[in-house]
Amino acid sequence: MNDKMTKPVRKQIYLAAFRKWGFEAQHRQLMEECAELIQATNKYLNLPTEETVASFVEELADVEIMIEQIKLQTDYLLLEDRVEKQKESALLSLKTRVMKDKEGSE
Numbered sequence: 001m002n003d004k005m006t007k008p009v010r011k012q013i014y015l016a017a018f019r020k021w022g023f024e025a026q027h028r029q030l031m032e033e034c035a036e037l038i039q040a041t042n043k044y045l046n047l048p049t050e051e052t053v054a055s056f057v058e059e060l061a062d063v064e065i066m067i068e069q070i071k072l073q074t075d076y077l078l079l080e081d082r083v084e085k086q087k088e089s090a091l092l093s094l095k096t097r098v099m100k101d102k103e104g105s106e
């Protein structure tokens with residue numbers, strides 16, 4: 001049996017989670033997962049072991065899940081589109097900085 005979660009299956013799970021726990025609880029869960037990711041990143045950088053890498057990976061996944069969930073649930077704010085536009089803008093800025101640093105080092 002293939003256990004891979006397709007996008008429609010994920011969407012169903014995200015919507016069910018929002019129905020079960022509600023808007024505020026899911027936003028608080030996002031904050032909690034971000035805090036856990038901060039801690040896991042720090043531990044992994046301080047001491048890279050199988051265990052700290054596994055925790056880092058787990059928390060990255062948790063944060064991504066919460067972000068996907070929030071973006072889906074708050075459709076009325078057009079978060080998905082707005083985040084994509086913001087990413088484009090941030091990436092252009094990053095590209096400029098990266099290229100500038102590259103020119104500076106040559």
Ligand SMILES: [Mg+2]
Binds near residue numbers: 033036058059062
């Ligand atoms: Mg977590």
